[in-house]
Amino acid sequence: MKYVSTIAAIGQYGDDGAQLQCSVVVERLNSSGQATKRQVIRKAAVFLGRNEFQEIILRVHNGKVPESYTLKEFQLFTRFAKDGKCTVKLLPENVQVLISDCPPHLLNIFLKTLSIKHQAWQTSKPMTDREKLKACLPRSFETISPLQQKDVQKANELRSKVNAPVDFVIAPQALHPSKKPTLSLPAARKLNKEQATVLSAVLSGKNVFFTGSAGTGKSFLLKRIVGSLPPKSTYATASTGVAACHIGGTTLHNFAGIGSGSAPLEQCIELAQRPGVLQHWTSCRHLIIDEISMVEAQFFDKLEAIARCLRRSTEPFGGIHLIVCGDFLQLPPVSKEKDKAAFCFQSRSWRKCIHLNMELTEVRRQTDQSFISLLQAVRVGRVTEEVTAKLIKSAYHKIERDGILATRLCTHKDDVELTNDNKLQQLPGSVRVFEAVDSDPALVKTIDSQSPVSRLLQLKVGAQVMLTKNLDVQRGLVNGARGVVVDFQPGKLGLPRVRFMCGTTEALKPERWMFKAGGGLYLSRQQLPLKLAWAISIHKSQGMTLDCVEISLARVFERGQAYVALSRAKSLEGLRVMDFDPHVVRADPDVLHFYSKLRKERLLLQVSFWLYASFVLTVRPNVL
Ligand SMILES: Nc1ncnc2c1ncn2[C@@H]1O[C@H](COP(=O)(O)OP(=O)(O)OP(=O)(O)O)[C@@H](O)[C@H]1O
Numbered sequence: 001m002k003y004v005s006t007i008a009a010i011g012q013y014g015d016d017g018a019q020l021q022c023s024v025v026v027e028r029l030n031s032s033g034q035a036t037k038r039q040v041i042r043k044a045a046v047f048l049g050r051n052e053f054q055e056i057i058l059r060v061h062n063g064k065v066p067e068s069y070t071l072k073e074f075q076l077f078t079r080f081a082k083d084g085k086c087t088v089k090l091l092p093e094n095v096q097v098l099i100s101d102c103p104p105h106l107l108n109i110f111l112k113t114l115s116i117k118h119q120a121w122q123t124s125k126p127m128t129d130r131e132k133l134k135a136c137l138p139r140s141f142e143t144i145s146p147l148q149q150k151d152v153q154k155a156n157e158l159r160s161k162v163n164a165p166v167d168f169v170i171a172p173q174a175l176h177p178s179k180k181p182t183l184s185l186p187a188a189r190k191l192n193k194e195q196a197t198v199l200s201a202v203l204s205g206k207n208v209f210f211t212g213s214a215g216t217g218k219s220f221l222l223k224r225i226v227g228s229l230p231p232k233s234t235y236a237t238a239s240t241g242v243a244a245c246h247i248g249g250t251t252l253h254n255f256a257g258i259g260s261g262s263a264p265l266e267q268c269i270e271l272a273q274r275p276g277v278l279q280h281w282t283s284c285r286h287l288i289i290d291e292i293s294m295v296e297a298q299f300f301d302k303l304e305a306i307a308r309c310l311r312r313s314t315e316p317f318g319g320i321h322l323i324v325c326g327d328f329l330q331l332p333p334v335s336k337e338k339d340k341a342a343f344c345f346q347s348r349s350w351r352k353c354i355h356l357n358m359e360l361t362e363v364r365r366q367t368d369q370s371f372i373s374l375l376q377a378v379r380v381g382r383v384t385e386e387v388t389a390k391l392i393k394s395a396y397h398k399i400e401r402d403g404i405l406a407t408r409l410c411t412h413k414d415d416v417e418l419t420n421d422n423k424l425q426q427l428p429g430s431v432r433v434f435e436a437v438d439s440d441p442a443l444v445k446t447i448d449s450q451s452p453v454s455r456l457l458q459l460k461v462g463a464q465v466m467l468t469k470n471l472d473v474q475r476g477l478v479n480g481a482r483g484v485v486v487d488f489q490p491g492k493l494g495l496p497r498v499r500f501m502c503g504t505t506e507a508l509k510p511e512r513w514m515f516k517a518g519g520g521l522y523l524s525r526q527q528l529p530l531k532l533a534w535a536i537s538i539h540k541s542q543g544m545t546l547d548c549v550e551i552s553l554a555r556v557f558e559r560g561q562a563y564v565a566l567s568r569a570k571s572l573e574g575l576r577v578m579d580f581d582p583h584v585v586r587a588d589p590d591v592l593h594f595y596s597k598l599r600k601e602r603l604l605l606q607v608s609f610w611l612y613a614s615f616v617l618t619v620r621p622n623v624l
Pocket residue numbers: 189190191192195212213214215216217218219220221327364365542543544545
């Protein structure tokens with residue numbers, strides 16, 4: 001499905017909160033709540049608007065005749081909004097509109113617009129039937145305007161009145177006056193122009209590869225892309241479990257269901273036809289892959305061939321819409337043999353699968369321009385004397401603050417375990433063990449491979465920890481935030497309180513992570529959003545943003561590894577390199593060549609990214 005036709009539609013792809021593309025079922029209910037009539041509209045358009053009396057109207061379009069419902073008294077069920085589903089129950093009419101397969105990000109804004117506009121409307125004096133008749137206004141429908149601060153203010157005024165009528169349900173607590181939360185405008189952080197351009201290209205239906213140096217917001221954008229596509233046919237994947245978890249998806253291997261993919265193609269096709277796995281391949285219309293740098297060329301080619309075979313299509317990748325992202329100058333594919341594994345862009349099918357190559361250039365992780373330039377130089381393997389001097393000097397940086405020590409990034413996994421175990425043992429006091437609650441304890445290995453938290457978490461007062469989930473972005477409680485355990489709360493659960501580098505001390509509660517396993521199965525783990533952070537491996541750190549980092553690069557064994565480690569830091573002041581040697585910085589010549597070729601081919605068009613994108617999308621379907 002094409003969501004916007006040209007780049008001219010940037011900003012109009014429905015995130016104004018007034019329209020949705022989704023599936024709809026309209027049910028007419030009898031007095032005992034049973035459906036007596038059902039209308040199923042698989043491809044529906046739903047609009048929010050106002051009629052001639054300024055009442056709010058929900059309009060459902062099936063492509064032929066629109067059906068309109070006046071939203072006066074209704075209930076809103078939003079528990080599954082994250083999965084793109086919700087229900088609007090119109091009370092006097094006894095009709096319910098069940099919305100599904102809706103891009104979750106857009107549904108979220110739509111629901112917020114609906115509820116705030118409705119509450120604001122309640123503060124005005126609605127017209128009586130008599131007044132309406134007298135007014136003799138011609139029938140009209142106008143799309144509702146985007147949410148504004150004044151709507152929020154009006155809605156909050158109404159909420160503050162204790163006996164205010166509550167005739168719809170946002171969430172169960174909304175019925176409870178004392179617990180009514182104050183409303184605010186949707187807090188979604190805005191995409192920058194480059195990111196919006198990529199999103200637009202994706203929504204136009206093009207197969208897009210987007211790249212950019214570490215911290216340019218690739219994963220941030222990917223999350224928005226996931227939220228802007230219909231959930232039933234969208235699969236968000238990444239080459240590693242940790243990266244998959246960042247975007248709320250699964251591993252590419254899990255999606256494919258062909259094990260390591262090293263078996264001959266015929267065998268892989270058989271594996272992919274197993275019940276549960278086959279459904280991924282047939283129902284997938286949009287496949288998202290993050291951290292593409294670690295996907296091997298051979299594996300990509302196999303997936304491409306399997307997709308054509310199982311979907312009985314001669315189109316590249318069986319016609320699946322591909323959205324691929326990553327930085328080839330970061331970690332390469334892990335090779336089991338002596339030979340270096342080929343990059344995905346060197347695969348036979350890459351060129352015919354990717355229509356558009358785009359680059360994000362605005363770094364968001366760091367703000368200090370000179371540190372950004374230093375990292376850019378390291379990324380391409382250019383270590384000048386100035387860069388060397390700065391990194392050697394960083395060995396003396398005092399980055400510990402308020403009892404929070406630096407996280408040591410290690411090249412090897414065994415160093416990580418040893419360091420964390422030793423440091424925990426050295427701390428005085430008793431250990432508290434927190435055990436995760438897994439949805440399926442028999443599948444603990446599958447959960448472990450995707451979960452950012454371990455099944456058993458051992459903590460002591462003084463333990464150095466890291467947050468593994470965004471809890472409150474505004475307060476700095478973000479994924480990767482560093483802290484120290486200050487105490488455990490009294491009581492049976494004895495939950496830990498952690499003082500974070502941003503100054504906040506927070507008592508942490510268990511959080512839940514959902515994972516997609518093979519066969520459309522959902523798994524979950526409930527655990528504290530913490531991991532020990534004296535040390536983590538560079539491979540596990542790919543994709544992370546870290547507050548204060550100590551790095552030993554003596555045992556670097558991979559191209560791009562030093563760059564990945566250094567670029568996790570938010571600032572040079574928050575970084576300490578113990579033993580910098582310029583020789584450990586290596587950029588792969590094949591990648592440099594690939595990027596320089598790409599750049600050359602779009603040099604003329606880079607004058608303005610917007611112009612470039614509009615040209616490419618409307619005139620040239622393939623840049624390569
Ligand atoms: N438009 C934006 N608004 C606010 N914050 C942003 C935006 N884009 C990115 N960020 C923030 O910048 C930081 C880096 O973003 P992100 O991790 O997505 O970068 P990345 O390109 O995926 O990096 P890496 O290559 O290291 O994986 C994150 O903290 C993210 O929340």
